Amino acid sequence: MNLLIVLPVLLPLLTGVGTLLLRSSTRIQHVVSITGSAGFLASAILLLVRLRDGGILAVQLGNWPAPFGITFVADLFSALMVLLTAVIGFTVALYSIAAIDLPRIRYGYHPLLHFLLMGVSGAFLTGDMFNLYVWFEVMLIASFVLLVLGGEKAQFAGAVKYVTVNLLASMLFLIGAGVLYGKTGTLNFADLAFKLAQNPEPALVNTSAILFLVAFGIKAAVFPFFFWLPDSYHVPPAAVTALFSGLLTKVGVYALMRTFSMIFIHDMDFTGPLFLVLAGLTMVIGVFGAVAQGEMKRLLSFHIVSQIGYALMGLGIFTQLALSGAIYFTLHVAIAKAALFFVVGYVARRRGHTNLARLGGLLRESPLVAVLFLLAALSLAGLPPFSGFFAKFTLIKAGLEASQYAIVAVALLVSMMTLFSMTKIWNEAFWKDAPERMDTDARVPAPYLQAGDKWLYILPIILLVGITIVMGLAAEPILQMTGRAAEQLLDPAPYIRQVLGRMP
Amino acid sequence: MNALILRISARYLSPILIGVSVLLLLRGHNDPGGGFIGGLLAASAMSLLALAHGTASARRSLRVDPRTLIAVGLLLALTSGFPALFGGREWLTGMWTLPELPLIGAIPLGTPLWFDVGIYISVVGFTLTIVFALSENDEEEAV
Numbered sequence: 295m296n297l298l299i300v301l302p303v304l305l306p307l308l309t310g311v312g313t314l315l316l317r318s319s320t321r322i323q324h325v326v327s328i329t330g331s332a333g334f335l336a337s338a339i340l341l342l343v344r345l346r347d348g349g350i351l352a353v354q355l356g357n358w359p360a361p362f363g364i365t366f367v368a369d370l371f372s373a374l375m376v377l378l379t380a381v382i383g384f385t386v387a388l389y390s391i392a393a394i395d396l397p398r399i400r401y402g403y404h405p406l407l408h409f410l411l412m413g414v415s416g417a418f419l420t421g422d423m424f425n426l427y428v429w430f431e432v433m434l435i436a437s438f439v440l441l442v443l444g445g446e447k448a449q450f451a452g453a454v455k456y457v458t459v460n461l462l463a464s465m466l467f468l469i470g471a472g473v474l475y476g477k478t479g480t481l482n483f484a485d486l487a488f489k490l491a492q493n494p495e496p497a498l499v500n501t502s503a504i505l506f507l508v509a510f511g512i513k514a515a516v517f518p519f520f521f522w523l524p525d526s527y528h529v530p531p532a533a534v535t536a537l538f539s540g541l542l543t544k545v546g547v548y549a550l551m552r553t554f555s556m557i558f559i560h561d562m563d564f565t566g567p568l569f570l571v572l573a574g575l576t577m578v579i580g581v582f583g584a585v586a587q588g589e590m591k592r593l594l595s596f597h598i599v600s601q602i603g604y605a606l607m608g609l610g611i612f613t614q615l616a617l618s619g620a621i622y623f624t625l626h627v628a629i630a631k632a633a634l635f636f637v638v639g640y641v642a643r644r645r646g647h648t649n650l651a652r653l654g655g656l657l658r659e660s661p662l663v664a665v666l667f668l669l670a671a672l673s674l675a676g677l678p679p680f681s682g683f684f685a686k687f688t689l690i691k692a693g694l695e696a697s698q699y700a701i702v703a704v705a706l707l708v709s710m711m712t713l714f715s716m717t718k719i720w721n722e723a724f725w726k727d728a729p730e731r732m733d734t735d736a737r738v739p740a741p742y743l744q745a746g747d748k749w750l751y752i753l754p755i756i757l758l759v760g761i762t763i764v765m766g767l768a769a770e771p772i773l774q775m776t777g778r779a780a781e782q783l784l785d786p787a788p789y790i791r792q793v794l795g796r797m798p
Numbered sequence: 799m800n801a802l803i804l805r806i807s808a809r810y811l812s813p814i815l816i817g818v819s820v821l822l823l824l825r826g827h828n829d830p831g832g833g834f835i836g837g838l839l840a841a842s843a844m845s846l847l848a849l850a851h852g853t854a855s856a857r858r859s860l861r862v863d864p865r866t867l868i869a870v871g872l873l874l875a876l877t878s879g880f881p882a883l884f885g886g887r888e889w890l891t892g893m894w895t896l897p898e899l900p901l902i903g904a905i906p907l908g909t910p911l912w913f914d915v916g917i918y919i920s921v922v923g924f925t926l927t928i929v930f931a932l933s934e935n936d937e938e939e940a941v
Binding site: 310402 | 879
């Protein structure tokens with residue numbers, strides 16, 4: 295049934311509409327939000343089960359044939375990313391029950407959350423460049439509002455940068471699409487790949503390739519376009535930051551991997567090394583930025599940047615193993631990162647701030663959360679048996695096989711630095727004794743948490759940490775799956791055949 | 799604001815604007831127009847009322863909260879995709895019927911119109927949510 299591809303977009307839309315209609319009651323909104331995201335999760339799992347052996351599904355919405363209508367395509371890579379979206383969406387919806395304050399919910403937090411999820415899964419499923427642009431915009435508009443919802447001064451300061459830079463990226467994206475359309479007369483991924491394979495025109499195609507690289511690079515926060523991210527991601531509540539860090543930059547990574555494995559493949563000698571240089575710089579600058587921070591959210595925001603470098607490294611090496619590692623890494627980092635941001639949200643609720651110097655004693659106060667933080671942090675740093683180890687191991691193995699020793703050295707060094715900055719959070723927030731004078735922020739009404747609320751904070755963290763452990767223990771089957779996804783990326787012919795119904 | 803000319807003309811203009819907006823909506827399938835443009839025009843008719851008689855009065859004549867309109871419109875647009883599934887087609891495929899009506903004759907009715915009506919309603923809701931919020935802010939400051 296082809297509705298299976300459309301469901302991951304339809305269900306969040308339906309949930310968003312439902313929460314908008316039933317906005318008079320917070321309790322009902324929560325119920326709709328949880329039910330809807332559980333349905334979304336179920337549909338994503340069904341899609342993955344259907345495609346696990348490497349099939350490709352394509353649907354022409356409205357029955358308009360391929361290069362003209364709107365095409366939705368799901369291959370294994372898309373299905374994995376949609377599942378990631380659903381997992382993050384579900385845990386964020388769960389976490390939001392206790393963590394999002396009433397005024398934000400009144401101003402439409404829930405509809406925005408689900409519209410954002412719709413935009414993200416649309417971006418993962420579309421088979422058309424312009425449609426991708428539209429989903430980017432759906433996602434961005436929802437994220438703009440989520441960023442400023444609450445109306446704190448810092449939020450507006452962060453949002454100005456976020457909105458300006460992202461609009462610039464959208465403009466470059468549109469110009470790139472225009473150039474590409476002017477050259478080929480099509481924006482359908484499959485049709486583009488087909489036409490450019492027959493008639494590559496280096497000058498124009500490279501122009502649009504670079505425009506796309508910058509546009510997606512800004513969205514993914516790749517060096518040197520990362521500066522907006524640490525400045526804006528720390529301002530909204532932790533639930534929103536977890537959502538953004540888990541999904542928004544990953545959409546940029548997805549778009550880069552999709553376009554540069556399928557459409558812009560005629561100048562690999564240039565793009566490969568370029569990606570490796572960008573990957574290395576992104577990793578290093580991100581992690582140095584992180585080490586210098588004294589505030590948990592900002593520190594972790596810099597880590598988002600640093601981790602993007604690893605995914606890019608896989609794209610730069612461009613072997614089956616490297617792409618497989620990059621996909622696995624993207625899944626891993628989104629989950630581990632969301633768990634860490636959830637912990638930060640919990641700390642912020644307990645103490646009213648997340649300034650490392652003034653924190654402490656959290657290990658004694660909430661040992662369970664401390665342990666969960668430690669597990670997620672070790673996974674992020676890449677210690678076995680967690681998912682981070684296998685993600686980095688695969689990437690580094692791929693790097694060694696491809697004789698890219700420089701990037702391998704950088705990746706290892708950055709892992710060490712990641713571990714270092716994670717121990718910094720551990721020492722400052724959890725291990726050391728609480729400071730003598732406990733100062734809490736006046737804006738937070740009660741640092742005291744009711745038992746039920748406390749578990750609503752902790753349950754999503756347990757879920758995500760559980761997933762990162764399972765991903766590590768079941769690394770073999772998952773890596774086989776990402777390996778098949780990588781094979782599909784390297785050989786676009788079945789994708790093209792599925793969409794256009796004919797062979798190049 | 800209390801401008802006599804504006805108030806009188808708004809009284810006559812807004813029904814005309816709303817009529818034209820429905821016309822635009824209906825002709826939109828093959829001619830310029832459609833749910834989006836029609837919705838914008840209808841929203842501008844309501845904004846004119848808000849300008850002339852005040853936002854509170856415009857809200858009263860709308861009867862429903864514009865945010866509800868957004869949701870209802872989206873729901874309509876969304877559901878218009880499903881009839882195609884019962885005919886075994888892809889989601890959102892246009893499905894048509896030709897009911898015979900007395901006097902007028904056969905008129906083509908299809909899911910694209912259903913979709914467009916959804917868009918019309920949600921555009922009205924979305925635009926008015928913004929216009930009302932901004933103008934209420936203004937009126938508060940003026941007081």
